[in-house]
Amino acid sequence: MASARPLPTDPIAEARRQWIDHGWGDAADGMVAVASVMRTQQLMLSRVESALKDFGLSFARFELLRLLAFTRGGALPMASASARLQVHPTSTTNTVDRLERDALVRRGAHPTDRRATLVSITDAGRELVCAATERLNAEVFGAPGIPAEDLRQLVGILARFRRGSGDFLDPAEPPEPL
Numbered sequence: 561m562a563s564a565r566p567l568p569t570d571p572i573a574e575a576r577r578q579w580i581d582h583g584w585g586d587a588a589d590g591m592v593a594v595a596s597v598m599r600t601q602q603l604m605l606s607r608v609e610s611a612l613k614d615f616g617l618s619f620a621r622f623e624l625l626r627l628l629a630f631t632r633g634g635a636l637p638m639a640s641a642s643a644r645l646q647v648h649p650t651s652t653t654n655t656v657d658r659l660e661r662d663a664l665v666r667r668g669a670h671p672t673d674r675r676a677t678l679v680s681i682t683d684a685g686r687e688l689v690c691a692a693t694e695r696l697n698a699e700v701f702g703a704p705g706i707p708a709e710d711l712r713q714l715v716g717i718l719a720r721f722r723r724g725s726g727d728f729l730d731p732a733e734p735p736e737p738l
Contacts, residue, residue: 572596604704611699615692616662620647620655622696625664625689628681631738635680637670646727664688 572595579588608619617625623645628634636644642652656679659665664685670676681689704711722728 572599604700607700608696611695612692615688615695617688617692620645620651621659621664622689622692624652624655624659624679625681625685626693627738628665628679629686629689633680634686635668635678636738637673637676638667638679639676641679659685 572592575595576588576592579585579591584591605619608622612619612622615622624641627641627644628636638652638656639649642649645652656665656667660667663682665679665681668678668680670678706714723730
């Protein structure tokens with residue numbers, strides 16, 4: 561999603577100038593923050609998708625496989641997967657449909673809750689997500705393009721925003737591994 565050639569000026573800085581010129585100076589910094597985060601998300605997602613392309617995975621498919629691989633038994637109820645990934649159950653169902661079609665996960669009955677559907681990672685899914693994780697760590701996560709100290713500050717700022725927006729509560733104790 562990055563431009564083939566960098567633009568000669570920053571369009572978000574120009575938008576800030578326009579915001580101020582049109583009398584919205586009190587909202588200009590907020591507009592710049594939102595636009596900058598959204599553009600940064602596009603750039604980061606482009607890098608992630610490029611790294612995952614050879615594996616035939618989208619980031620959503622990767623996240624679900626990685627979540628299942630992190631669990632002790634390699635399985636979760638679909639509702640739990642939706643909650644942990646913070647996506648609508650319909651999105652989880654669509655992702656599971658695609659992963660199941662590719663034999664990377666399988667659906668099954670929950671052993672104690674007849675209303676729940678369990679999604680389990682297959683051996684092929686586990687192999688694929690391990691290889692994809694190695695690639696993401698090497699090409700994206702290990703070198704995100706932000707100096708380490710800035711990265712720590714950014715993560716803290718974004719976590720405070722997310723917490724303040726009701727995205728999560730601080731747990732009393734760290735949760736047990738899945």
